Each structure stands twice: as C-alpha cells, then as structure tokens.
Amino acid sequence: MPIRDWPEAERPREKLLQRGPAALSDAELLAIFLRTGIPGLTAVDLARRLIDSHGGLRGLLEADERSFCSHAGLGRAKYAQLQAVLEMARRHLAERLQRDDALCSPDDTRRYLSAQLRDLRHEVFACLFLDTRHRVIRFEPLFNGTIDGASVYPREVVRRALDCNAAAVILAHNHPSGVAEPSQADLAITRRLREALGLVDIRVLDHIVIGDGETVSLAERGLL
Numbered sequence: 001m002p003i004r005d006w007p008e009a010e011r012p013r014e015k016l017l018q019r020g021p022a023a024l025s026d027a028e029l030l031a032i033f034l035r036t037g038i039p040g041l042t043a044v045d046l047a048r049r050l051i052d053s054h055g056g057l058r059g060l061l062e063a064d065e066r067s068f069c070s071h072a073g074l075g076r077a078k079y080a081q082l083q084a085v086l087e088m089a090r091r092h093l094a095e096r097l098q099r100d101d102a103l104c105s106p107d108d109t110r111r112y113l114s115a116q117l118r119d120l121r122h123e124v125f126a127c128l129f130l131d132t133r134h135r136v137i138r139f140e141p142l143f144n145g146t147i148d149g150a151s152v153y154p155r156e157v158v159r160r161a162l163d164c165n166a167a168a169v170i171l172a173h174n175h176p177s178g179v180a181e182p183s184q185a186d187l188a189i190t191r192r193l194r195e196a197l198g199l200v201d202i203r204v205l206d207h208i209v210i211g212d213g214e215t216v217s218l219a220e221r222g223l224l
Helices: 013-019 026-034 043-053 057-061 065-067 078-098 106-117 154-163 184-198
Strands: 124-130 136-144 168-174 203-210 215-217
Touching: 013 026, 026 043, 026 057, 026 078, 043 057, 065 078, 065 124, 078 106, 106 124, 106 136, 106 168, 106 203, 106 215, 124 154, 154 184, 168 184, 184 203
Parallel strands: 168 203
Antiparallel strands: 124 136, 124 168, 203 215
16 A cells, blocks of 8 residues: 555654654654655565665665665665765764763763764774863864774874864774773773873863764773
8 A cells, every 4th residue: 555545644754743753663764765665665665675684774874885776766866865864964963062062962972973983894093172161173083993903192192182272082982893891902092191181281081982872981980
C-alpha cells in the first residue's frame, strides 16, 4: 500500500510534524530523506532494507559513495544530499558550541567532539582552544596515529595554544576500536601536556576520549 494511503498519523512526514522527530524510527526518518521508494517497496520499506544491509543507520550514513550508490533507488545525487545533511549537522553543533560557554554546555562539547572524531578510522588527537571566559576559539586536529605509535608533541600543542591566544584547552582524541577507556599512554600524555601548558599559564580543563557511542572525561574521573 502506498504511504499516501496510510492513516495520516502513521505517515512519517505527518508523524514528525505532529509528534516531533524523536517519535520516528530510524527507517521512518530515512524514508523522509529518501522521499520515494522503488517499484514494490515504499520509502519506509526501502529505508528498512538499506539500514539492514548496512548493519544499522550509522553504517549507512558512513558508507562510501560506491557502497551507497550500489542500491536501487540511490545514486550520486542522493549521496551528495546525504553528505550535505551530515555536514550541516556538524556545523550546527560547532555553532552551538561557539555561541555558548563550553563549560556550561558539557553535553554540547561532547556531542561536538564526538561528531568530529568518532567515525575516523585512525586515531586523531585534537584540541579545543578556549579564551579566558572558556568560550571556544578554535577546534584543531593536531596529530594522527595512535598515541603509542605516533607522537603527540607538547611543544607543538603549546605553540598552537599561544598562536590562538588561548587561556585554556580541552584535549580530545578518538579510539577507533570503539572502546573509550583511557589507556596508560593517554594518562601519560595528559600529564605531560598539563605540565607543558602550565608553564605558560594555560589550563588543561579536560581530556575527552571518544569511543563508539560513548565518551570518557578524565576530569570527571579525577585523572587530571
């Protein structure tokens, strides 16, 4: 049965407008993005098939162009639309973080850092540079690779912090394994950076480790 023949309260678009986006399933949200199905499948049915074939919504959203476009009903135009939507979401998080006080919005800070780092296939070490009121000056990835294998240079972090005229920093890096539990190497580099930055009166407010759907704050654990 075509979606237009469904009861109004069950149609994804009308359901969203009446009850809000949180009331919709992953398939219903994706169906609104797809707009149309293919012969024999409604947009919702097609969305369910796509999600199942990628092991979940996240797998579909992270699919490369070739994998995404290999499905009937999808193509380069849809892939471009999806990438635009994802980038708008990341920029929205960035603007919220820049507008608000980072310390008064810890959830926004974590969401932003997670959006920037969670899906990377290699480890990236980054900094949020903050002013004297702890507002965000800049987010900057600084080092690639594992903390064990690829060095994180305190001198470079100090140089970038001074270039930004930062008064404080929040350190962050991802664990591509998906496990956010800090390692001994994470703790060691945090201590080194705190000491190096302290010499120029720049505070390390936190070090956040990004996993798959979870984050760990060293400050909250009393490890700074």
